Amino acid sequence: MLAASNIHFCIKQRPIVDQASLSLEAGEVLAILGPNGAGKSTLFKILSGEVSCKHGSVGYNGCPIHNLKSKQLAEIRAVMPQHSQVNFPFTSQEVVELGLVACKTNKPQQLVKEVMELTQTSHLKERVFNQLSGGEKQRVQLARVLVQIWENKPFPRYLLLDEPTSALDIAQQHSVLQIVKELKNRNIGVLLILHDLNLAAQYADRIILLKNGIIAGCGETSEVLQEGILSKVFEHPVTIMIHPITGRKIISTDHFYSNPSKNLKTIQYGNSF
Amino acid sequence: MISVAQSISKRNLKVTVLSGLGIFLLVIGVFSMSQGAFAISLSQSISILLSELGIQLSDFNSQQANVLLQIRLPRILLATLVGGGLGISGAALQGLFRNPLVEPGLIGVSSGSALFAVIFLVFAPTTIALSWIQNLGMPLFAFLGGLIHVVAVYLLGQSSNKTNTNNLILAGVAINALAGALIGLTLFYSDDAAIRSFTFWSLGDLGGATWEKMPTATILIAIPSLLLFSQSKNLNAISLGEQEAFHMGINVPALKVKLLLITALIVGVAVSLTGMIGFVGLVVPHLIRISFGADHKLLLPASFLLGAILLNVADLLARTIAIPAELPIGVITALLGAPFFIYLISNFNSSKN
Known part of the structure; x- marks a missing residue:
């Protein structure tokens, strides 16, 4: 289990993440939703171990994250950041192979x-990564992070994705999330930041709503997706x-x-012009 | 070019490229032994070398043997080590900074080393300077200078945890200018002989190659270069980004320290032996990357070999263009390298837009 409790993170005394607790089981897809600036990315970085947090604790499979070396951590969890730039002419296959750089297999x-x-x-493996389209790049990056935790191990693994669908067209979005969903069968838990509420509704088992660093809603997808709380x-x-x-x-x-009276006003405005 | 790489399997490519470059280096080395102010034919130079191994071929006199074995051979070996060291350090630094414009000379490692070497030369008591300490002390002092500079430039080039290319290069320019001024100032306050050696420090010279310098050069350039080879996987990982490398299980801060230490050592030692020789570390990794891809497993050793080849060719030109005078080798490498650098900058910008 990936467990975080009472995460509290401030920048210049302004809380970015405020007393957040969450858990993720293997075989589960958990989506984090929230408006821009809600603290999603910061929370994500704390969970991935990139940012260390003084207050609160993060643990993977019962082991506190600060006791894990980066190599050990890499065997338990893989992370796909939002944008990855590759400045050198690596081929796609070379990029994917890099996922195994610190793994013994x-x-x-x-x-x-x-x-x-x-x-x-x-079919892209010989192509130079930089010359791929946005969707192809994203799929190659997904392959890179997947290979890191792909091998079956006696312990559950976790995949953390920061807006994996942001650069993709509709078909690509669904194919990526379909792949993510199938990871459940491999003893892998998935945590992802999403912006599209409908994608979350379709693919997430549970949803966490984040607002101003505070968890505003947390639960089964159908429970959390309510008009009132989302609005x-x-x-x-x-x-x-x-x-x-x-x-x-x-x-x-x-x-x-949502709001018929407001809507009526826009129509009236429209007529007056 | 990439298509050439694709048609051969990766392992074969590596073997082919490395052995090809190795043979080329050997040919260049033997050829340049037979060139120079003192006439020694190609067959004579080969037979002088072979006679050292106990095989007698054609005739040569002892003067020829002396020139070849005491002057040209150490010089070629030094060019090989220094050129290789500069090539591989360039490749490693470009990988670490994820920037193809980085070069030991550009980001101040070379000038830092030169400054500290000059300071050592001028201020170390002559009694010490004459002893064995000079053979080891100056390279290590130069290493220290290179290290201080590269760390300073690196810190100045960081903005919010990312390496900012513009800052990096501007910091390099500033640090280079400062080091250049301080070298000039130090030499100004020393004797005439030292002032004459200013060309040596700013443009490089392989003329001082002797067998006495070889142990230092071999140990302090070849061994760190081997250590760099072992970092090729980690360099590949960090090429994707520091964040990504951490996620993949790399201890990024430790890796950065390791790479900066090793490259500063190689460049520092190279500069203390031959002065500042620019552009080798910039051009060489580029040529390899364009031709054979970015994988550091091939890039690092191939950069070593190509750097050695390039410096041997440059030195051959430097000492044969104006016989019996010698051009500073840095003039040749800059003449080759500067246009290449301009081409890179224009290309780098257009690819970004």
């Missing part, structure tokens, strides 16, 4: 091959509908459904 070739097939990047957290009217075929929740951010 006796079948590196096979692991690389498997994740590249899974992320549909096998309040995002300071924007939100309407929830049910998809006629799948029966899943659809989150609409259209003004019309």
Whole structure:
């Protein structure tokens, strides 16, 4: 289990993350949602071990993060930051192989091959990474972080993704999240930051809503995705509908459904011009 | 060029490239032994070398053997070690800073080393300077100077945990200017002979190569270079970003310290032996990367070999263009390197936009 309790992190005495606690089990997809500046990225960096936090604790599989060396940590969790730049002409396969740089494994070739097939990047392996499209780059990066924790181990592993779908078109978004969802069967827990509420509704098992560094909502996806709390957290009217075929929740951010009186005003404005 | 690399498997590519460069280095070395003010033919130089191994071929006189074994051979070996050291340090520094414009000379390692070497030369008591301490003391002092400078430039080039290229290069320029001024000042307050050696420090010279210098050069350049080879995987990882390298399980602060120490040592020793020789560390890793890809497992050893080749060629030109006079070797490397650097800057900007 990835467990964090009472995380408190300040920059110049302004709390960025305020008394946040969360947990992530293997085989679970947990999405962190929240408006810009809510502290999602900071919380993410604290969980990944990149930023150390004086107040509160983070632990992987029961071991406090500060007792783990970076090498040990790399065997338990892999992290995909939002933007990764590669300044040198590495091929895609070389980038993916780098995921194993600190891992001991006796079948590196096979692991690389498997994740590249899974992320549909096998045909790109000889191409220079910098010359790929945004979506291809993202899938190669996903393969790189996946290979790090891909091998079956006796302990659960975790994958941390910071907005993995931000640079992708609709089809790519779904294919990436579908891959992420299938990781459940490999004893891997996934934590990801998302901006798209509907993607969260479709793929997350649990959701954490973050607002001003405080956890404003936490629970099963269907519990958290409520009109009232979402409108309040995002300071924007939100309407929830049910998809006629799948029966899943659809989150609409259209003004019309949420606040008829305000909507009427816009129509009136429209007429007056 | 990449397509050439693709058609051969990676391991074969590495073996082919390294053995190709190795053979080329050998050919250049033997050829430049037969060139120079004193006439020794190619076949004579080969037979002089072989006679040392007990094989007699064609005729040569003892003067020829002396020139070849006491003057040219150590010089070629020194060019090989210094050129290789500069090439591999350039490759490692570019990887560490994730920036293809970085070079030991550009970011102040060389000038820092030169400054400290000059200070040692001028201020160390002559009694000490004559003893064995000079053979070891000056390189180590130069190493210290290079290290101080590279750390200063590195810190100035950091902004909010990221390496800012503009800051880095500007810091390098500032530190270089300062070191240059201090070298001039130090030499101004010393005797005439030292003033004449200013060219040596600013443009480099391989003319001082002797067998006595070889142990220091071998131990303090070759061994750190081997240590750098062992860091190729880590350099690959850090090329993706410091953050990413940490996530992949690399101890980033320790790696940075290790790389800065090793490269400062190599460059410091090289500068203390041959003065500042610019652009080798910039051009060489580039040529390898464009031709054979960015994997440091190949890049590092190939940069060593190509650096050695380049410096041997440059030295050959430097001592044969104006026989019997010699051009400072830095003139040759700068003539080759500066246009290349300008080309890189213009390319670097257009690729970013």
